[in-house]
Structure formats: structure tokens, C-alpha cells
Amino acid sequence: MLVLICSGSLSISLLHYLAEQRQLQQQFRLNDQAQSYAGAIQQELVRTSTAAYAVAAWLRLRQGDLNEFPVFAQSIYPYYPFLTAISVAPEGVIRAAYPAEQNQALLGFDVFRDPLQAEAAKRSLNQSLVYLSGPYQLRQGGVGIIGRLPVTLPQDDGEQRFWGFVNVTFKLDELASLQRMAQLPTQGIHYQLWLDQTEQPTLILSSSNSTFQPTAEAQIQTGTVNWRLQLAAPTSQFSTVQIWQVALAVIFNLLLVSLSYLLMHNLVRKKELRHLVNERTADLQTQLARHRSFIVASNTGSWEYDPEHQQLNCSPEYFSMLGYQASEFAAYTEHNLQQLWAELLHPADRDKAKAVFEQYQASEQSGLYENHFRMRHKHGHWVWILSRGRSIVTEQGKKLTVGTHIDISDRKESELKLQLLARLFEQSSEGLLITNAQQQVVMVNQAFCSISGYQAEEVIGKDPRLLSSGKHDKNFYQQMWHAIAEHGVWKGEIWNKRKDGSLYPEWLSISKIEGPEPGEIYYVGLFRDISQYKEDEAQIRFLAQYDALTELPNRALLLDRTEQALAVAKDQQQQLAMLFIDVDRFKQINDSLGHQTGDQLLIQIARRLTSLCRPEDTLCRLSSDEFVLLRPNTNAEMAAELAERILPLMLTPYQVSGHELVLSASIGIAVFPQDGQNFHELYRHADIAMYRAKENGRNTYCFFTSEMQRYHARHLLLENALRRAIENNELSLVYQPQYSLQQQKLTGFEALLRWQHPELGLISPGEFIPLAERSGLVIPLGEWVLKTALAERASWQQLTPAPLTVAINLSPIQFRQPGLLTLIDSLLHASQLPAEMLELEITESAMVEDPAHAASLLDAFRQRGLRIAVDDFGTGYSSLSYLKRFALHKLKIDQSFVRDLLSDADDRAIVQAIISMAHSLELDTIAEGVETAAQQALLQQLGCQAIQGYHYGKPLPAEQARAFIQQQLQT
Known part of the structure; x- marks a missing residue:
């Protein structure tokens, strides 16, 4: 009996220990399951809630405008598979929902008037995160949870105003599908999901209708409310004693009883029975050790x-x-x-x-x-x-x-690495852009937004080609993608475009990476704005070619500019002047007042000289007090005039460091081609002439050649004669016909000024017109031309009702004349000609000198019906920008392009480009200087609309022009 009692106690203790260990292991396993399912639910709730933030950001960007809501909702809906609906509720009333067909019942629903949802809606107003509530019987059917995010919009006073809600809805049965949680009941495990949003928790999901005794629980944090997932296993799974354990205990007791019986009845078998007991005990210890190893291994x-x-x-x-x-x-x-x-x-x-x-x-x-x-x-x-x-x-x-x-x-x-990567992604100073294999942007960082000017929501889902600057051709991108396909990476410099349209250079690295799913490909672009680097690079180049003190070009850049200017001068048969300017007695001032004063004086001198320079001129500082001015397309007469402007400008007192200083200059002038064929010859000859000027007493200029006196004398003679030309009736107009290639008829004339001097003979317009512009005589000359041309055109009116135009050139000085518009109005009124009979030819340089004034004046011309033509197009400041901005009618192709049209492919290409551009801008074209039938035929083939030149008609006096009109009418 004692043996039986002892064995029974031992068995009970053993069974109790095994039961406790099994129960503990099962409890751990159930706890892990609860945590796993809770984590999955939490992750999906948080991820699905982000749809509300995306819609809210979109609404703030559009100031609450819902016109494009279905398009935007459609673009993000596929990324949230557990969503049933995305809706927006201005002032709490749902006005739009997606998908529209399944959610028509939502439209017009007022959450503040619904007794079930009003309280939750009011609580969500104080939340900055998505507020989850429910469950509700959904109007579109089924039971679900609703997440609300209040949206506020900024007002003019800076305050935020409540706009409405963004709602995201998902059905409860979708949550149960996460990680196959719905299959738990088949394993004997039931679950309940609670929402702790008020003092009284709300049951969200339950897999059991019977009494529920939770044995495991996990918390779910969603920012605004807490959730609890409870699991319950049947008591059978937590039974303290398994069948095999009971059987083992029974067998163990039977063995002990039998052993006692045998011991009492057969002492001879004592040793054998003891061995059997030891063996069974070892087995039990092995099993206990194995159960414990489970815990150790985990x-x-x-x-x-x-x-x-x-x-x-x-x-x-x-x-x-x-x-x-x-x-x-x-x-x-x-x-x-x-x-x-x-x-x-x-x-x-x-x-x-x-x-x-x-x-x-x-x-x-x-x-x-x-x-x-x-x-x-x-x-x-x-x-x-x-x-x-x-x-x-x-x-x-x-x-x-x-x-x-x-x-x-x-x-x-x-988790820390992910946080660091996310922080690195967002806080990196370099822009990051990630696209998928379909070339759709999936992610950008803040640096991308700062550099490009785009917000993330403006580019997500878009093709990155919206950043393209247009500066790179198709071959550039083909080579880029070939490198990515071949090596998985490409690096290089590229130009891109910001949201505001400005272009900027960037250093870009594109890497091809594999996504988490098999066969999934992404492209990661890492870039930085290298505008500052480019500016620094330009500064280095600047210092290599410019004087650091005055910021004028140095000798190296002067040499380069001179060689370029000489090439142009030789090609276009122009002259070029080089002025060597030496500041008289500068060394004395520099030595007596100090180098700092001398430096400030040199800066002021450079500014004065620069004020006399044209855009195409080059002013260079060679040494301490020596400057060289290179002036293209300038003859000796023009160079002398420039020197005469420099000398008095230099004599104007300088205010430097409290001192009033008066300086003069000695100028030597050399002119290409007569004074030299290259830079070194011109430089040396100008230097010699400068020293000759110093020898002549300083504050003067001297030419390297003696021809200047003759030119200067003629300049004075012509200027004085031109002042009396109008009074002496020495001026006249000739009219060159203009012919339409499309209509095959005369369309008008260009009025050309001629000067017949009684002693000097016929003076070329190329000689006296620039003289008139420099002397200011172009204003009275221009008024005389307008008055005479309109009067003579009016006399032809009785010959034909055809709207023959008369084209008159306006010089840049006339174009800037304050009373020009009033003058034209009065002359048109006096001649009784319609405004469309007058065509004004204006050079490109006259218009671009003051674009605002030009645009205003040209608009006034157009409103009156005047026709505007761009004279000598292609030889000046040709630019598409002013062609679009100004009110123009016609482009006049310069004769320099027409002259060699048949033999020079470049001229032909330029003419064709001008005609194509004019057609695109709906402008007429006319070519001047057409001398042959072959030129006319080619121009007509290229699409030119009109011609002017000796092939059709030479310039004619007024009476001969009348006869020409009558002849054209007869033929």
C-alpha cells in the first residue's frame, strides 16, 4: 500500500509538471499568433489610412476644388486593396465618392446629422490623424469601419478654416482575410476584435457567437484609437493532462504495484525489477529534457x-x-x-x-x-x-x-535602419527620384521638391520626362538608357527644367535596382543642382580672361576677340578700328596718392570708357594705365568721332578718396585693313600712333595713316552740305517696285532717298545716311521723306483702286522720336490716304533697344492700320522672342542672303529658315536685291511671297513710277 501511495504521488507530480510546461508553451504560441495578426491588422490600418492623407494633401493643393477628384482617386485606389470607398465631405456632406458606381448611396449623406456617426465625426475634428470609428451598417451595403481626416484650408488672414472630411471605408470581412485569420476557427481558435474608442469598447469582429473566454490578447495602435485582438483556444487545447500522460501514469502505477507484488512474492527478481524502474525513469527524464529544449531553442x-x-x-x-x-x-x-x-x-x-x-x-x-x-x-x-x-x-x-x-x-x-533610411531619404541635400519599370514616378524626397519646384503629389504617377529641358537630343537619352541596361548605372551632367520653366544643370546618377517581388524593377535617380559649380567654373574662366580690378577683358581675351573680329571683317569686307588709350600722367597720381587711390581712379576710367562701347566692342585693360578699345565695323571717320567723344569724357573731373582729379588721354588709332592684317600689326601700329599723340601734346588722338585728314575733311563738308540739302531742294525720292510671286502682280513700292549735290555729284546713301544719324539730321530728313512719299503716293490713287503700298524706312533715331505717332497721323490725314497704304520698315536693332517702347509703339501703329516690316532681317538682333511679342506683318530678307542664293548652300538654308519661320508665325516675306530670274524662281520654290530688285524693276523717279503703274495695269 505504501508503494502504491508513493507511486501515485510521484505520477501526479510528474503529470502536473508536464501539464504546466505544455500549457506554458501553448500560451506562448497563442500569444505570438495574437501579436502576428495584430501587427498585420495594424500595418494595414495604418497603410490604408494614408489614402486619406494623400487626398487631403491633394485638396489643400487645389483649395478644395473637387473637379478632378475621380481622376485622382482612381490613380491611388489600386494601392489600397482593402478600401471599399474613398469619399470627400465638404462641411460634413459627402459630395464625391470613388468607386462611383458602388458608392452612389453615399452622395448627400450628412455625417453630422446621422445619429450613429455624428459623435465620432465631432471627436475627429480635434484630431490631426485619421480617426477610425465603427462598426457601422454601410449605406452601400455591408458592415465596415470608417476613417475620417478633417481637412483645413488657409484663409487670407493666415488662419486655417475647416473645409470638411476625407473618408476611407473598408469592410470588416476584409480584415479577417489578413494572414488567413478567418481560418483560425478551423483550428479550434476563435477571435474577437475590439475598438477602444470610448469608455465602452465596441466589438468589431467575432468568429464565435458563444461565450468567449480570451486566452491571448494583443494591442493595436492606430494613432487616434486603440484596438484589441483577443484569441480564445478551447479548454481541450489547454488540458492539463494529455491521454498519453495519463496512460503513462497508469502504466507507471501498475508497474510499481506489480513490482511490489513481485517483490513480496518473489525477492529473487528484485534486481531485475530495479533495473526496469531505472530504465523507465530515464525515459521520463529524456522526455522532460526534450520539452525543456523547446524553450531553450526558442x-x-x-x-x-x-x-x-x-x-x-x-x-x-x-x-x-x-x-x-x-x-x-x-x-x-x-x-x-x-x-x-x-x-x-x-x-x-x-x-x-x-x-x-x-x-x-x-x-x-x-x-x-x-x-x-x-x-x-x-x-x-x-x-x-x-x-x-x-x-x-x-x-x-x-x-x-x-x-x-x-x-x-x-x-x-x-526598424532603426528603416527610420535612418527614411530620414536620409527625406533630409538628403541631394534630390532623389524613384520610378518603376513603366517610367512612373513612385517616390521623391524633399530635396527633389526644393530643387525642381514640384510638390510630391504633382509628380507621383507622372512620367519623369516632365522635367526634360529640351536641350538634349534623342541620341543622348538612347546612350543613357543603353548604359543603364548594360551596366545598371549611368552618371553624367544633364540639364533639366524646374516647375517655373527655368533650366538648371545637375549631376545625375541613375541606378537600376530590383524590387522585393521577383522581376520587379525600379530606377533610382540621385541628383544635385550644380548651378553654383557652373558659376564658380565661369568665375575661374572669367579671371583667366579678365582684369580682376576693372573686370575688363585682359590681353589674352583681346587677342581672341580681335582674331574673331578680323575674320568677320575680312569675310564681310568691313573695316575695324583699334584705339590704344593711355592715361596721361597717371603714374604721378598713383605714386603721390597711393595705389588704393590709383585703383579707384582706374575703375572710374573703365566705367566711363565702357559707357561709350557698343555690345560688339571690346574694351581691354592692358597694364596699369593703358586701355585698348576694339571697335568692329568701324572706319577711320567713325574711329575719329569716337576718339573725339573719349577725350572730353576723360577730362571730366574725377572724385576719388576726397580728391578732385583731372586727367587727359592720348589715343592712337589703327584701322584694318590699311594699318594691319592681324592683331599684332594693329596693336603695334596703334601703340606707335598713341606715342605720336603724346608727342603732339597729349589730350589728342592720332591715326597711324595720313588718310584720316581727307576723311575728316569730307565728313565736315558733307555734314554742312546736308544741313542745306532740304532747303536747296537737292533731295529726291525714287521708288523701287515690289512684286507678289503668289498673285503675279505689282503690290507696292519702297521709297528710297537720293542726294544730288550740285558740286559733289550723287552722294551714296550709305555715306550720308549714317552721317545724318550721327549728327541728328535724320529727324528732319525722315519727316521730309514721309511727307513727300505720302503726297506722291496720293497722286497715284486715281490711276488704280488697287491698294498699292509705299514702304518707308524708319531709322532707330526716328523710331525713338517722341512725336512720331502724331507726325504720321497728321501726314496721313493731309494726304487722305488709308493707313494700310503706308508700310514702315524698321530694323531689328531699333526694336530691341527698348522693347517696352517698341511694343507700345508698334501696337499703336497696328491699331491705326499701318503695316510693319522688319528691314534687313537676319543681319541684326534676330530673335523669335521679339517676333512673337511685337505686332509685325512682314519680314524683309536682306539682299546679302539673296546675292549668293544659287551658289551658297548656307545662304539658301538661312533664307529657307526665315521663310519657314515667317509662315509659322503668319508673317509675310519679301526678298530684296533679286537680280535674276533664277533667284526669283528659287525664292518662289522656297515659298517666298514677294520680291524686290532689279530683275523686276529698278528704283524709279515719281513720274516714271506712275508710268510703271499704268504699264502694269495694261499687262
Whole structure:
């Protein structure tokens, strides 16, 4: 009997231990399942809620305009598979929903008037995050959860005004599909999902209609509300004793009873029975060790806390995951183990971790305890611990809290890396752009937005070609993508375009990477704006070619500019002047007043000389007090006039460092081609002439050749004669016919000025017109031409009703004349000619000198019906910008392009380009200087609309022009 009692007690103890171990393992497994499903639900809730933020950002960008809402909602809807509907509710009333067909019932629904949703809607007004509530019986059918995000828009006073809500809806049965949670009941495990949004929790999902006793619980954090996922396993899964264990106990008892019986009846078999008992005992120990190995292999430490006595018991794994052996803490009592836990906590985590644990103990809840903290490893580093537990009551009625410690350092490290990568992505000074294989932008960072001017929502889903500057051809991009396909990466300099249309250079690196799914490809573009680098590079080039003090070109750049100007002069048979300017007695001032004063004086001198330069001129500082002015397309007479402007300008007193200084200059002039064929010859000859000027007493200029006197004398003679030409009736007009190639008829004449001097004979317009412009005589000359041409054109009116135009050239000085518009109005009124009979020819340079004035004046001309032609098009400041801006009718192709049209491919290409451009801008074209039938035929083939030249008619006096008109009418 004693043996039977002992064996029974031993069996019961063994079964109780095995049951506890099995129950603990099953509890751990169920806890992990709850955490896994809770994590999946939390991730999907958070991810799905981001749809509301995207729509809210879109609404703020569009100031609440819903016109394009279906298009935008359609673009983001595929990324949220658990969404049932996306809707927007201005002032709380749903006005738009997507998908539209399935959600028609939502339109007009006022959330503030609905008794079920009004309270939740009001609570969400104070939230900056998506506020989840429900469950509700959805108007479109089914039961679901609704997430609301209040949207505010900025007002003129800077305050934010409530606009309405963005709503995202998903059905409850979609949540159960996460990670196959809906299949849990087939495994004997039921679940419930609670929403803790008020004092009374709301049941969201349940897989069981019967009494539910949760055995595992996990918290779900969504920002505004808390969720709880509870799992319940049937008691059969937590039975304290398995069948095989009972059977083992019964067998064990039977063996002991039999052993006792045999011992009493057969002492001879004592040794054999003892061996049998030892063997069975070893088997039991093996099984116990195997069960314990399960815990060891999972690297999970277990603990047990007795709140009544405040005692903490820990498993060996509790210490081993921190690098310790349990024996190292043998000196600690059970009370001290709780103190040891606190000592091992990270200082930053200690107070919070202790507070969470103490709060759980004080709450006397049966829910899940969960805590995250760091504990110090034996080697000094910190280990992230996930501590989970639950309060239980033993069979003896004793309350305990049992739990586990799990090392989650790897997970925390991964989360930290993701956070660092996200921060790096957003805070990087270099722009980042990621596209998918379909060349759609999927992600950009803040630096991209700062550099490009685009907001993220403006480019997500778009083709990155919207950034293209247009500066690179198709071959450039083909080579780029070939390199990416061949090597997986491309790096180089590229020009892109900002949102405001401005272009900027960037250094771009494109890498091809594989996505998380098989065959998924992404392209990552990393770039930086190198505008500053380009500016620095330009500054370096500037310092290599310019004087640091005055910022004028140095000798190296002067040499280059001179060679270019000489090439143009030789090609176009022009002259070129080089003026060598030496500041008289500068060395004395520099030595007496100091170099700082001398430097400031040189800067002022450079500014004065620069004020006399044209855009095509080059002013260079050679040495301390020597300057060279290179002036293309300038003859000796023009160079002398320039020198005469420089000398008095230099004599004007300078105010420098409190001193009033008066300086003069000596100027030497050399003119290409007579004074030199290259830079060195011109420079040397100008230098010699400058010294001759110094010898002549300074404050003067001197030419290298003696021809200047003759030119200068003629200049004075012509200027004086021109002043009397109008009074002496020496001026006349001739008219060159203009012929339409399309209509095959005369369309008008160009009035050309002629000067017949009684002694000097016929003076070329190329000689006296520039003289008139320089002397100011062009104003009275221009008025005489307008008056005479309109009067003579009026006399032809009786010959034909055809609208023959008369074209008159306006010089740039006339174009700037304040009373020009009034003068033309009065002359047209006096001649009684329609305004469309007058065509004004204006050079490009006259219009671009003051674009605002030109645009205003040309608009006034056009409103009156006057026709405007651009004279000598292609030889001046040709630009598409002014062609679009100004009110023009016709482009006049310069005769320099027509002269060699048949033999020069470049001239032919230029003419064709001008004609094509004019057609595109709906402008007429006329070619001047047409001398042959072959030129006319080619121009007609190229699409030119009209011609003017000796082939059709030479310039005719007024009477001969009348006869020409009559002849044209007859033929």
C-alpha cells in the first residue's frame, strides 16, 4: 500500500509538471499568433489610412476644388486593396465618392446629422490623424469601419478654416482575410476584435457567437484609437493532462504495484525489477529534457512574479540572452532579482518600463501585459527585450503573473535602419527620384521638391520626362538608357527644367535596382543642382580672361576677340578700328596718392570708357594705365568721332578718396585693313600712333595713316552740305517696285532717298545716311521723306483702286522720336490716304533697344492700320522672342542672303529658315536685291511671297513710277 501511495504521488507530480510546461508553451504560441495578426491588422490600418492623407494633401493643393477628384482617386485606389470607398465631405456632406458606381448611396449623406456617426465625426475634428470609428451598417451595403481626416484650408488672414472630411471605408470581412485569420476557427481558435474608442469598447469582429473566454490578447495602435485582438483556444487545447500522460501514469502505477507484488512474492527478481524502474525513469527524464529544449531553442526567457510577496523567479534563458549564467546571480534572493531587473534596464527606459509593469500589477486586469525596453548585456551593449505576460490564478487560488522575455534587437535594428533610411531619404541635400519599370514616378524626397519646384503629389504617377529641358537630343537619352541596361548605372551632367520653366544643370546618377517581388524593377535617380559649380567654373574662366580690378577683358581675351573680329571683317569686307588709350600722367597720381587711390581712379576710367562701347566692342585693360578699345565695323571717320567723344569724357573731373582729379588721354588709332592684317600689326601700329599723340601734346588722338585728314575733311563738308540739302531742294525720292510671286502682280513700292549735290555729284546713301544719324539730321530728313512719299503716293490713287503700298524706312533715331505717332497721323490725314497704304520698315536693332517702347509703339501703329516690316532681317538682333511679342506683318530678307542664293548652300538654308519661320508665325516675306530670274524662281520654290530688285524693276523717279503703274495695269 505504501508503494502504491508513493507511486501515485510521484505520477501526479510528474503529470502536473508536464501539464504546466505544455500549457506554458501553448500560451506562448497563442500569444505570438495574437501579436502576428495584430501587427498585420495594424500595418494595414495604418497603410490604408494614408489614402486619406494623400487626398487631403491633394485638396489643400487645389483649395478644395473637387473637379478632378475621380481622376485622382482612381490613380491611388489600386494601392489600397482593402478600401471599399474613398469619399470627400465638404462641411460634413459627402459630395464625391470613388468607386462611383458602388458608392452612389453615399452622395448627400450628412455625417453630422446621422445619429450613429455624428459623435465620432465631432471627436475627429480635434484630431490631426485619421480617426477610425465603427462598426457601422454601410449605406452601400455591408458592415465596415470608417476613417475620417478633417481637412483645413488657409484663409487670407493666415488662419486655417475647416473645409470638411476625407473618408476611407473598408469592410470588416476584409480584415479577417489578413494572414488567413478567418481560418483560425478551423483550428479550434476563435477571435474577437475590439475598438477602444470610448469608455465602452465596441466589438468589431467575432468568429464565435458563444461565450468567449480570451486566452491571448494583443494591442493595436492606430494613432487616434486603440484596438484589441483577443484569441480564445478551447479548454481541450489547454488540458492539463494529455491521454498519453495519463496512460503513462497508469502504466507507471501498475508497474510499481506489480513490482511490489513481485517483490513480496518473489525477492529473487528484485534486481531485475530495479533495473526496469531505472530504465523507465530515464525515459521520463529524456522526455522532460526534450520539452525543456523547446524553450531553450526558442531563446525565450520565462519569468514568474508573485505580486503578494513581490518575488521574481527567472529561467536560465532569462539570463543567457544577456550573456550571463544564472549561477552568476546566485547571491541574489528572489526579492533582489526584481531589483536586478531594474539595475540592468537602460537608464532612458528604466522609469517607463517600471511604470508600465507596476501599472499592470495595480490594474488587476486579466489582459495581456506588454513592455519594450533595453537591458545591459554582459559585454556592455544593450539588448532590446519584448516582455509579455498575463496574470493567472493557480489551482490553489494564488495570483501570479507569468511571462516571457524575447530578444528583439534584430527587429529593432531593422526598424532603426528603416527610420535612418527614411530620414536620409527625406533630409538628403541631394534630390532623389524613384520610378518603376513603366517610367512612373513612385517616390521623391524633399530635396527633389526644393530643387525642381514640384510638390510630391504633382509628380507621383507622372512620367519623369516632365522635367526634360529640351536641350538634349534623342541620341543622348538612347546612350543613357543603353548604359543603364548594360551596366545598371549611368552618371553624367544633364540639364533639366524646374516647375517655373527655368533650366538648371545637375549631376545625375541613375541606378537600376530590383524590387522585393521577383522581376520587379525600379530606377533610382540621385541628383544635385550644380548651378553654383557652373558659376564658380565661369568665375575661374572669367579671371583667366579678365582684369580682376576693372573686370575688363585682359590681353589674352583681346587677342581672341580681335582674331574673331578680323575674320568677320575680312569675310564681310568691313573695316575695324583699334584705339590704344593711355592715361596721361597717371603714374604721378598713383605714386603721390597711393595705389588704393590709383585703383579707384582706374575703375572710374573703365566705367566711363565702357559707357561709350557698343555690345560688339571690346574694351581691354592692358597694364596699369593703358586701355585698348576694339571697335568692329568701324572706319577711320567713325574711329575719329569716337576718339573725339573719349577725350572730353576723360577730362571730366574725377572724385576719388576726397580728391578732385583731372586727367587727359592720348589715343592712337589703327584701322584694318590699311594699318594691319592681324592683331599684332594693329596693336603695334596703334601703340606707335598713341606715342605720336603724346608727342603732339597729349589730350589728342592720332591715326597711324595720313588718310584720316581727307576723311575728316569730307565728313565736315558733307555734314554742312546736308544741313542745306532740304532747303536747296537737292533731295529726291525714287521708288523701287515690289512684286507678289503668289498673285503675279505689282503690290507696292519702297521709297528710297537720293542726294544730288550740285558740286559733289550723287552722294551714296550709305555715306550720308549714317552721317545724318550721327549728327541728328535724320529727324528732319525722315519727316521730309514721309511727307513727300505720302503726297506722291496720293497722286497715284486715281490711276488704280488697287491698294498699292509705299514702304518707308524708319531709322532707330526716328523710331525713338517722341512725336512720331502724331507726325504720321497728321501726314496721313493731309494726304487722305488709308493707313494700310503706308508700310514702315524698321530694323531689328531699333526694336530691341527698348522693347517696352517698341511694343507700345508698334501696337499703336497696328491699331491705326499701318503695316510693319522688319528691314534687313537676319543681319541684326534676330530673335523669335521679339517676333512673337511685337505686332509685325512682314519680314524683309536682306539682299546679302539673296546675292549668293544659287551658289551658297548656307545662304539658301538661312533664307529657307526665315521663310519657314515667317509662315509659322503668319508673317509675310519679301526678298530684296533679286537680280535674276533664277533667284526669283528659287525664292518662289522656297515659298517666298514677294520680291524686290532689279530683275523686276529698278528704283524709279515719281513720274516714271506712275508710268510703271499704268504699264502694269495694261499687262
